[in-house]
Amino acid sequence: MNRPMRLAATGTAAMSLALTLAACGQTDATQASSAGGNSDKTIGLLLPENTSSTRYEAFDKPLIEQTVTGLCAKCTISYANADGNEATQKKQFDDLLAKGVKVILLDPVNAKSTAPWVDAAIAKGVKVVAYDRLAEGKVAAYVSFDNGRTGELQGQSLLDALGPKASSANVVMINGAESDPNAAQFKAGAHRVLDGKVKKIAYEQSGQWKPEVATAKMNEAIQSLGKDGIQAVYAANDGMAAAVIDALKAAGIKNVPVGGQDASIDAVRRVLTGEQTYTVYKPYKPEADAAGSIAVQLAEGMDISSTATSITDSNGLHIPSLLLTPIVVTKAKVEVTVVGGGLYKASDICIQQYAEACAAAGVK
Template sequence: MTRTLRAAISVAGAVALSLSLGACSSDADQATNSGTSAAQAGQVKIGLLLPESKTTRYEKFDRPYIEAKIKELAPGAQIDYYNAAESPTTQQQQVNTALAKGDKVLILDAVDSKSIQSSVQKANAAGVKVVAYDRLAQGPVDSYVSYDNKKVGQLQGQALLDALGGKAQSGVIVMHNGSPTDPNAAEFKAGAHSVLDGKVKIGKEYDTPNWDPNNANQQMSGAIAALGKDNIVGVYSANDGLAAGISTALKAAGLSVPLTGQDAQLDAIQRILIGTQTITVMKPYKPEADIAATMAVDFAQGKPLTKDLVPTTVTSGSGNKVPANLLTPIVVDKSNIGDTVVKQGLYTVNEICTPTYEAACQQAGLK
């Protein structure tokens, strides 16, 4: 082999080796970039902690809406879901689990706003952001989205007064204010009292732990026995779950009086149609869920919350100032079911107007 040929082969080999190394380098770069992208996607780790499932809204609306919005904003997001089944202790354990899993943001609807404070503080110490959802937990919460809950109570109280008309002073009302561990219940109560006090006589007033419809049923039955059914002219119920238990007690006593509610549950809409419940207060779930999801993703991605996302500030029971977004609730009665729950996609007419309620639906213009 000539010296010239050997030199040519050497050069060719060097070029081939260089190309081979370059290709390997390119493959390695692609793998590194792919890993980086995966890591960035994995950084959006969000824990969703809801309080219970007796109230139909959480599993039917809140959870799917929140999860869908998170996935829309961050397709690679990891969402860890927990439901506390009304147990403050369980929810505290679930926060610990979420932190151990590496969740960087918690969307938290507290079972008990006071007892969860230590968990919120633990999250804060770990650098984990907490979005208080629907109920304002105590402790160093980073943001809060809900409805104007005092306004909810005011709307309920005014609707009850309107339904009573001239009968407002002819007897007494019974008040069912909801769970004492739920900070929203205190606001509903305060709002209702601001409208009702001095205009009606309150014969009995109850708190109902865990928003339990069975307890509300027993409380109402006790009130009827104590006050006499002919003396009761109306019932304030803070939500539709309680109203379900209350309406059963009223029916058993042969008593038909105005009854309020909240949450626009399907059974409540059907009771409104047949006249065993007067109104419910609708708090559209999707806007609230979308805002919470947006807050969580922004936090997870290290973005500051914009002013339109948190236009106001509230003070928690522990004295913390929290950036907040408070939405406006809507009163639903027989006259506007189509323009509210149906139009906003909560339920279809077919879901509402089952055979039992078909005649009432026709009278209300839903058929």
């Protein structure tokens, strides 16, 4: 299993580095304009899915495109989403190699299968940047969040919600896909906090990042433990948290803390109404800025050490990395996190049916 070093950087640092690169982009733009503006550098962008998490289409894709085209007037993006299908993503990857791309930003469906892909890219002189999930193989760089810390924040948020009842609490864990190394790191981080502090992890299964699987697993847990045998649920992301909450409601189980991750707008609304206890906000713009900056630097043949300021050790490889810091979002922190950070406008969150919950939480 990959065991990345936990080295974090701030979003501010990533953005300032992107601004530094922007000066190079402006020079490129001038040169491209005088040469007729022809695009001769293509950067591939492959994202993993769009069902369990809405972040990729809503945030990652447009932000990366904006960064790349803003820094390099001669660069274009060739984009595809695998919709959770590993075989589809492999074909998309091969198609990019056939097109003659310079760099591929890869967020893998199954990170454990990518080493041969990366080798094939290297053989063609193509650089692969692992984005959000650490792809196996000799990738040129890795941009993500401190995933172990994310799991710790999730676990601590459940403890905070349980309060003095934690020591007698049975906790259900619905983890992410086993093919995703991030999921293993979230899980390990949560266990570091929960183990020994709660009565026990009474049921633990992978939800595979799929709400329908999370529903089935949660129903299994309810059947196994009984309606009174579950005091809290760790769900690795917001899509699965929504499924867990619906399963608990259907079984008539109330007042059970449930948390997720990704700060999707529906999850933020559930946090405001009290249905979901917390989510974890990973500011997408600094991550996208860093990934776009590194992609342009590699396409231009530039050194990336000013952006990839950390090292991740993975299977004997030392990968230049930028790991950012996640933020917990509770009801009391919606205004200062996802609204104050510019992820959403209060008006986007506070549609009519949530207006009262927003007002009570000071979201305006």
